[in-house]
Amino acid sequence: MNQNLAQFIFSGTTTGAIYALIALGFCIVENSMKIVNFAQGDFLTLGGMFMFSMLYALHLSILPAIVLSVLAVALIGAAMERFALRLAKSKETVVLVFITIGASIFIRGGIKLIWGKSPKSLPYFSGAHPIDLLGARILPQSLWVIGGTIAVFLALHHFFHHTKQGKAMKAVAYDPKAAALMGINVEAMMMLSLALAGGVGAVAGILIIPITTMTFDMGVMLGLKGFAAAVLGGYGDVMGAVIGGLLLGLLESLGAGLISSTYKDVIAFVVLLLVLFLRPRGILGKEEWERV
Amino acid sequence: MKKLMVVLLFIGLVIQPALAKEKVAAKKEPIKVGAFFALSGPAAFIGTPTKLVAQMAADEINRQGGINGRPIELVFGDTEGDPTKAVAIAKKFIYVDKVVAIIGPTRTGTGMAVKKIVEQAHVPTIMTVGGDPVIMGGRFGSYRYIFKTPQRSSTAVKKIFIYLKKKGIKTVAILTSSDGFGKDGKRWLLKLTPQYGIKVVAQESFSPSDTDMTSQLASIRTKNPQAIICWTIGPAGSIVAKNVKQLGINVPLIQCHGLPDPKYVELAGEAANGSIMPSTKLMAWQQLPDKDPQKPVIARFVHLYKDVYHYDKEFPINTHSGYAWDALMILTRAMRKSGPDRERLRDAIEKTKGYVGISGVYTMSPKDHNGLGVDSMIMVRVENGHWVMESY
Structure with missing residues (x-):
């Protein structure tokens, strides 16, 4: 057996947790608006950049900096719904998806103007001293990333399966008109989902910036990987996002x-294709039944 | 007869001054030079300061009277690091702006894309790209009109191997990025090792947008190399440095000549300490011996960059800072002799001899369109976040 196997698995798990976190962001918007939000990767970049400014420009300590950065990006997510998606005359999926692509380009341009083009980095949250585990050396920061992913996953799982709000959000995705007739505030739900997606993206950006460094266009590539992970696991499924992310990360490493x-x-992409040939809806994706 | 006198007088009074006037206008008409760099996209942090330095050099040239009385005018373009965009801009430079010569672009991939176009249009082009294929013939196409100011990858590789040989290092592992720049480095690393009696015991690669290289480094570790040579530009290099420290690998990490940049230290933090890399003399110019002819030239450049133009606040000086300066200065030197005729200009650039620049002392020839040797570089080491000259 390869003596580095443990190292490969832990590296893959860390990378996979990053992909999973991004996939979870895609999942939230799918569960309210049934669209792919291509600005998800840029939410991540924004989170990292806000964190950088909170620490170095405002000199906050880590915890308040995290909270404020997450709130800031959540607000931007909400604004994206209120001032871009909601104003669209046509609610066709294609139109809305294109608006998210436009928002993505807009956000990237904004980041470039405010934070500049050069890459940014932060020190590790709890030291650079690696932990020895089963012959692998793991950075404490990796544990932050994995822990963050688990926390976000549990919270979202609980939200969608055990709260009234979460169920209402899924109802909006299924049929906005019927949901409105049931007394659900459809627009508020959509806004909430974009804000949540922004917050989750920010968490990802904040946790990974010490590991990956951050450039204004980082979100493009990571967003694509996260999207691939979400599709692999079954698009829109919270559990599927995590499984897809971890699988993709492990395959790469x-x-x-x-x-x-x-x-x-x-x-990694050959396996992705194979899975989709065998299960077109992803690993955990369910067939949709239309009642006629 | 009287009529003829009147006509002559008329010619003398009206047409002559008009002609003279035209002469003055011709004298002042600026010479257009196209300058395109990656001002956005992944290499923007190299391309943007390159543009600023190009403007600084143009101002300096114009202050000294331009080219035989005509000022130089730069027409800028943003390649976004994208070969397709670079081609479109090169065509605009040549057919719309009608530039005399071109400087740039930034990335090897964009350089290769425009190579054919400037060759066909016979436009002298001095590139600021890292990779060698732009000035290589054979299957890479002709390079009659193309020159480049940054050292060849092969020069940097030789500099590294000379250093390793001096240190008695015989086995190395190479870790290269999968883009054009990394592949170019890999080609030279593998090609030149036999000449220096060095053996490559492991070869790994990564994509420049990867966020973790521990898998590759763990595989390298099992082969026990005496040094690791990494070939990439941008943030990936600092991630490699962090991963090396994370895995507790204690052999020297040699980075390529693209990374000597304060940004590297900023991004890699503590993990940057101990990294060794070939660099232009700009990175540790104060530590150069006084007999080095480049020292006063670099001092003047640094003074302009820091004290006059204040570029260093946003873009601290790095190993790349001088390329655009050298490109424009070589172009100007040649144009002062040849005038703005493209063909004669090309010949004059090729005859550049002993130009003392920021990145080295350039002596070009029909076979060598770069003109720099290993003596134009130094090896630098990061020590407590500072750049120290490791070997001259």
Whole structure:
């Protein structure tokens, strides 16, 4: 057995947790508006950048900086719903998705203007001293990322399955008109979902900036990986997002370590394609039944 | 007869001054030079300061009377680091703006994309890209009109190997990015190792947008190399440095000549300490021996950059800072001899001899369109966040 196996698995888990966190953001908007929000990756960049400013420009300590950054991006998410998506005359999926692409470009431009083009980084939250575990060396920051993903997953799982609000949000996605007739405030639900997606994106950005560093266009590539993870797990399923993310991360890291680092992305995408051939709705995706 | 006199007088009074006037206008008409860099996109943090330095050099040239009395005018373009955009801008420079020559672009990929176009249009182009294929012939196409100011990758590789040989290091692992720049480095690393008696015991690669390279480094660790050579630009290099420290790998980490930049230290933090890399003399110019002819030239450049233009606040000086300056100065030197005729200008650039620039002393030839050797570089090491000259 390869002596580095534990290292590959822990590296893959960390990367996978990052993808899962982004996939969860995609999942929230799918569960309220049934659209793919292409600005999800940019929410992540925004979170990292706000964190950078909170720490270095406002000199806050870590906890208040995290809370304020998450709130700031949640607010931007809500604003995106209120001032872009809601104003669209047509509620066709294609139109709304294009608006999110526009918002994504707009946010990237804004980040470039405010924070500049050069990459940013932060020190690790709890030191750079790696922990030895089963022969692998793990950064404490990785535990922050994995812990953050688990926390967000549990919160969202609870929200969608055990709260009235969460169920109402899913109802809006299923049929906005029927939901409105049941007394659900459809617009408020959509706004809430974008705010949540913004908050989750910000959490991801804040947790990963010490590991990955942050540039204004970082969200594009990570957003795509997160999207792939969400599709792999079953688009819109909270559990599926986590499974898809972890699987993609592990495939990349094991592919790089055990087979070839040159072809690691190819390996990951071949598996992605295979899964989608066999299960077009993703690992946990359910067939949709239309009642006629 | 009288009529003829009147006509002659008329010619003398009206047409002659008109002609003279035209002459003055021709004298003052600016010489247009196209300048395109990656002002946005992933290489924006290199491209933007390059543009600022190009403008600074143009101002300096114009202050000294321009080119035989005609000022130089830069026409700027943003390639976004995208080959397609770069091609569109190069065509605009040539056919719309009708520039005499071009400087830029920033990335090797964009350089390769415009290579064919400027060759076909016979426009002298001095590039500021890292990779060598732009000035390589054979399957890379012709390079009659193309020059580049940054050192060749092969020069940086040789500098590294000379250093390793001096340190008695015989086995290395190489870790390269999968983009054009990384592949170029890998090609030279593998090609030149036999000449220096060095063995490559592991080869790994990563995508420049990757966020974690511990898998590759863990595989490298099992092969026990005496040094690790990493070839990439941008934040990925600092992630590699962090991952090396995370895994507790204690052999020297050698980075490529693209990374000597205060940003590297900022992004990698503590993990940057101990990294060794080949660099232009700009990174540790105060530590150069006084006999080095570049020292006063660099001092003047740094003075302008820091004290006159105040660029260092947003873009601290890095190893790349001088490329655009050298490109424009070489162009100007040649144009003062040749005039703005493209063909004669090309010949004059190729005859550049002993130009003392920021990035080295340039001596070009028909075979060498770069003109820099290993003596133009130094090895630098990061020590407590500062750049120290490791070997001259």
